[in-house]
Amino acid sequence: MFVLVNQKGPDGLPMVRLLAESGPLQGKMFKLKGQRAQVGSAPSNEVHIPLPNIAANHFDIEVQGDNIVLHDRGSQGGTIVNEQPVSGSVYLQHGDKIAFGAVASAGGISISPFAANPQMQEIFLSEQSVNPVDDDVMTILGSPLARWGSSQPPPQPKANLRPPPGPPGMNATVLPAAQPEPQSAWRQRKLEVMLAVGKALSRPEDITTKIDRVLELLFDTMDIDRAAVLVLSNDTEEQQKEQDEAVKVLGGMAPQYDEGSDRVQIGTWSFSWHAYRDKQGSTEPLPLSSTVIDKVLKDAVAVMTQDAQAEDWLDSARSVFGQAIRTCICTPLKTSSGVLGVLYADSSRTSTPFSRDDMEFFTAFSNQAAVAIENTRLLHMALQKERMEQDLRVAKRIQQWLLPQQSPSLYGFELAGNSLAMEDVGGDYFDYIMLDEKHLALVVADVSGHGISSALVMTMTRSILRGSLMPGLTPADILMRVNTLVSDDMITRMFVTMMLAVVDLETGHIVFSNAGHNPPLVYRAYAQQVETLLPEGRRIGPLGMSRWARLKPQYQNQQTVLHPGDILCLYTDGFPEATNPAGEEMDIQPLQEVLAYYAQYPAATVLQQAFVRLHHFMAGSPSSDDTTAIILKRTH
Numbered sequence: 001m002f003v004l005v006n007q008k009g010p011d012g013l014p015m016v017r018l019l020a021e022s023g024p025l026q027g028k029m030f031k032l033k034g035q036r037a038q039v040g041s042a043p044s045n046e047v048h049i050p051l052p053n054i055a056a057n058h059f060d061i062e063v064q065g066d067n068i069v070l071h072d073r074g075s076q077g078g079t080i081v082n083e084q085p086v087s088g089s090v091y092l093q094h095g096d097k098i099a100f101g102a103v104a105s106a107g108g109i110s111i112s113p114f115a116a117n118p119q120m121q122e123i124f125l126s127e128q129s130v131n132p133v134d135d136d137v138m139t140i141l142g143s144p145l146a147r148w149g150s151s152q153p154p155p156q157p158k159a160n161l162r163p164p165p166g167p168p169g170m171n172a173t174v175l176p177a178a179q180p181e182p183q184s185a186w187r188q189r190k191l192e193v194m195l196a197v198g199k200a201l202s203r204p205e206d207i208t209t210k211i212d213r214v215l216e217l218l219f220d221t222m223d224i225d226r227a228a229v230l231v232l233s234n235d236t237e238e239q240q241k242e243q244d245e246a247v248k249v250l251g252g253m254a255p256q257y258d259e260g261s262d263r264v265q266i267g268t269w270s271f272s273w274h275a276y277r278d279k280q281g282s283t284e285p286l287p288l289s290s291t292v293i294d295k296v297l298k299d300a301v302a303v304m305t306q307d308a309q310a311e312d313w314l315d316s317a318r319s320v321f322g323q324a325i326r327t328c329i330c331t332p333l334k335t336s337s338g339v340l341g342v343l344y345a346d347s348s349r350t351s352t353p354f355s356r357d358d359m360e361f362f363t364a365f366s367n368q369a370a371v372a373i374e375n376t377r378l379l380h381m382a383l384q385k386e387r388m389e390q391d392l393r394v395a396k397r398i399q400q401w402l403l404p405q406q407s408p409s410l411y412g413f414e415l416a417g418n419s420l421a422m423e424d425v426g427g428d429y430f431d432y433i434m435l436d437e438k439h440l441a442l443v444v445a446d447v448s449g450h451g452i453s454s455a456l457v458m459t460m461t462r463s464i465l466r467g468s469l470m471p472g473l474t475p476a477d478i479l480m481r482v483n484t485l486v487s488d489d490m491i492t493r494m495f496v497t498m499m500l501a502v503v504d505l506e507t508g509h510i511v512f513s514n515a516g517h518n519p520p521l522v523y524r525a526y527a528q529q530v531e532t533l534l535p536e537g538r539r540i541g542p543l544g545m546s547r548w549a550r551l552k553p554q555y556q557n558q559q560t561v562l563h564p565g566d567i568l569c570l571y572t573d574g575f576p577e578a579t580n581p582a583g584e585e586m587d588i589q590p591l592q593e594v595l596a597y598y599a600q601y602p603a604a605t606v607l608q609q610a611f612v613r614l615h616h617f618m619a620g621s622p623s624s625d626d627t628t629a630i631i632l633k634r635t636h
Contacts, residue, residue, distance in 0.1 A: 002030075006068060006094040016063060018047065018098070025051070036062040040073075053077075054100050061092075068092045075100075193221055194364055201372035207231075207273055210376045214343070214369045215277040221365070222358070224345040226286055230293070231273035231333070231341040231373060233263065266290045269297060271341065273377075292330045293342055300339050302331040302366075304359045327353035329362045333370035340377070343369055392424040392452070399425050399455055402462060404432055410440070410505060412636040414603035418611065419628040420574070426626035427454025428572050429462055433469060438505050441469060442630055444570040445498040446517065450626055453494070461486055461496050475500040475513035476555040483515065483555075499570050508562040508634055513555045518573055521588070523595040525565025530592040533560060562634040567595055567606065574627025575610070578618055586617045603633040 005017040016032040018039070030047050037046035042056035049058075055075035062069045071089045072079045079086045080099040092098075197217050205213065211229040218227050264271045267290035276286045296303050305328055328346035332339045343366045347354070354362075399421075407415040417430045427447030435441050445461060447454040461482070468481045479500060486496060499520060501512035512520065514535045523530050535556065562568055571591065578586040590613050598606045610629055 001097055001099045004068070004092050004094060004096045004098060005029075006092075014063060014066075016061065016068060018061075021097070023051070025049070032061055032063075036060055040075075051100075058100060070098070193361075194368060197221065197365060198368050198372075201368060204379075205376065207373065207376045207380050208275075210373055211273060211275040212277075212282065214373070215275055215282075218343075218345065218365065218369075219277060219279070222345065222362070223347070225347045226276070226278045227343075227345040228276045228286060228288055229274065229333075229341065229343055229369070229373075230264065230266070230269075230271040231377070232297075232339070233270045233272035267294050269293065273341075288344055289328070289330075292328065293344065296330045296332050296342050297339060300332050300334065302329070302359065302363050304329045304354055304362075329354050329359060331363050331366040333366060333373060335370050335374045337374070340370060340374055395452065395455060396421075396424045399459070402459065403430065408432065408434060408440070412634060413440075413503075413505060414633045414635055415440075415631070416602075416604040416607040417628075417630040418607055419626065420611070420623075421626050422450045422574075422623045425452060425455035426450050427458050428574070428626035428628035429458045430570070430628050430630050431462065431465075432630070433466065435469060435471075435502065440503045440505055442501045442503065442568075442570060442632065443498065444517065444572060444628055444630055445496055446572040446626070446628070448495050454626075457494055457496065461498075465498075465500075474557050475502055475511055476557045479513050479515045479555045501568070501570065503562075503632065508566075510560050510562060510568070511557055512560070513557050515555060518571055518576070518588075521569040521571070521592060521595060522560060522562070523567040523569075523599050525563065525599065528596065528599075530595050532588075533558065562632070564634050564636055565599065566634050567599060567603070568632040569595055569610075569629060570632075571629040572625075572627060574623070574625045575614060575629065577625060578614055578627070579621055579624065580617055580619050581621050586614065590614075590617060603631040606633065607631045 001020075001022050002018045003021045005015075005019055007015050018030040018032070020026050020028045020030075030049070033046060038057055038060050039045060039047040039049065040056050040058040041050055041052075041054040042048070043050075045057065047061075055073070055077075057073050058075045059073055059079050060071040062071060068091065069089055070079065070081065070086065070092050072086050077100070081090060081092070082097050200217055201210070201213065211231065214229050215227050218224070264274050264285055266288060274285070276283050278286075292303055292305075295301075328344070330342055330344045333341045333343055343362075345362065403419060404417060407417070415432060417432065419426065419428050419430055421428070427450050429443070429445040429447070431441075431443045433441045433443075443465060445458070445465075447457045447461065464485045465478070465482050468478050468485070470478075473481070479498065482498070496515075497517040498515045499512065499517040500515075501510050501520070503510050512533070514520075519535060520533045521530055522533060535558070569591070575591050576586060576588045580586070591610055594610045594613050595606065598609050601609075607629060610631075611627075614627065
């Protein structure tokens with residue numbers, strides 16, 4: 001048996017189709033092309049239905065303006081429309097049921113399944129209640145999806161066949177009114193609709209497509225004027241400020257906390273994913289009632305109003321009155337992990353407000369949508385995490401390439417350096433650059449924080465520093481230049497500390513300047529003790545290179561000399577600020593002890609033992625910062 005589906009297509013023209021509702025072709029859709037189509041088992045027909053109980057040319061369907069006419073071609077057994085045999089021609093309506101009567105066959109008489117069993121239970125599809133949806137839903141139901149009504153089970157429907165208003169003499173059959181649908185069938189239809197919705201929402205899609213599909217199915221199943229899906233943002237306010245600042249400074253390189261579309265703010269709630277729709281299709285953000293949405297999210301309950309204009313609690317809701325909203329439903333999108341947003345629908349109609357049945361159906365629909373959106377979002381997050389981890393692995397390799405790959409070969413000196421990032425990438429930086437044959441520049445820097453943002457700032461600082469190492473400039477001059485250039489592009493609340501030293505490899509004379517960094521340590525071989533090279537003059541402090549350093553601090557040049565056996569140690573605060581399980585900080589003394597105890601060993605051994613001592617002190621406690629050190633030992 002087949003159902004006639006008559007809907008307007010996207011171009012506004014009629015789209016006539018036959019849907020196999022039962023039998024071996026159940027769920028298959030046959031499209032009628034042109035103004036008149038022949039239907040039968042012969043392959044030459046415009047609509048070829050290869051079944052044994054169908055004549056080669058069984059009937060024609062003709063589109064006459066807004067009317068659809070079935071012309072029986074005198075096949076043996078005839079054609080049955082809505083359980084009544086048809087002779088000649090008859091006008092059809094959307095939702096009419098068409099079956100094929102008995103026809104002659106090689107084995108005798110073949111009876112159509114419907115004719116053989118007229119008591120078959122079928123869901124009644126009236127002209128007012130049917131709306132087609134996508135193929136997945138049609139396949140599930142085996143018929144066009146019945147729109148969920150806005151009242152109790154429908155009243156007794158009109159007759160499905162009308163007297164033809166066409167030319168005189170056209171044969172027609174008028175059927176008695178169909179019986180009203182039983183309550184059990186109405187409930188069964190609801191179950192079938194929800195199964196169809198669940199199937200349609202289960203397909204793998206990106207989250208933007210998923211929330212658009214939710215609204216598409218909602219309009220296919222309910223009589224509403226407007227609807228919206230709003231998914232709450234997971235980002236904290238602090239994260240969003242950092243991201244906005246990073247995007248402003250670093251553009252596409254900035255770390256993204258959420259790849260949602262442009263944010264929407266409704267009241268105090270921020271939504272990162274959203275979609276809006278009215279009867280014409282997708283639309284721009286709608287002025288929704290923040291009063292309704294606030295109540296749904298705060299109390300995690302569904303809200304329905306049958307006359308929003310008369311509700312006392314909505315007196316202050318300007319959008320309700322401005323949009324002439326009469327009846328609306330808003331439910332939380334609830335999952336096992338909590339409320340992830342809202343599903344909202346409203347209408348301006350006054351005659352048929354939303355009912356308790358609508359609320360029940362809408363809530364069930366919302367639960368289906370919530371699970372589908374949450375699953376899609378979790379998949380999105382998993383893929384995003386996988387991409388992020390892959391990007392981090394690449395970033396880690398890039399950052400490692402930016403650090404010295406090996407120590408230069410120096411006559412009379414040994415040099416070793418290392419950096420351990422707290423995360424995959426870090427904000428610590430060390431470098432040694434040969435300025436000429438006699439002069440070596442050593443630098444250790446620490447960007448505030450850690451992770452991707454710090455690593456990006458570190459990379460920027462490294463490039464600026466290397467470009468500022470020009471002949472004739474002292475370390476203080478170079479830091480002044482770096483401070484000026486870095487400050488212009490520094491992200492709010494971030495800063496860099498740096499120690500820069502230039503070593504004369506012939507004399508051991510060192511000129512250094514400190515921009516708010518940890519003071520260097522020097523082991524003196526003649527005294528067998530470690531001294532700290534404290535900064536002279538005004539100390540810039542932790543904001544020595546921040547964007548807030550607008551007073552152009554005057555960095556100081558300091559000097560010292562390394563004699564044979566002396567060791568210079570430049571380090572970041574990952575050493576003194578490391579903590580053990582008791583929460584105690586390591587301070588600088590253990591590093592001083594390593595320099596003194598291993599002074600007779602090569603520079604690489606001294607560096608290795610410094611990290612070993614750090615590891616033993618922390619005793620398994622997680623690292624709270626990146627850790628970096630350079631060891632320069634004069635051997636001759």
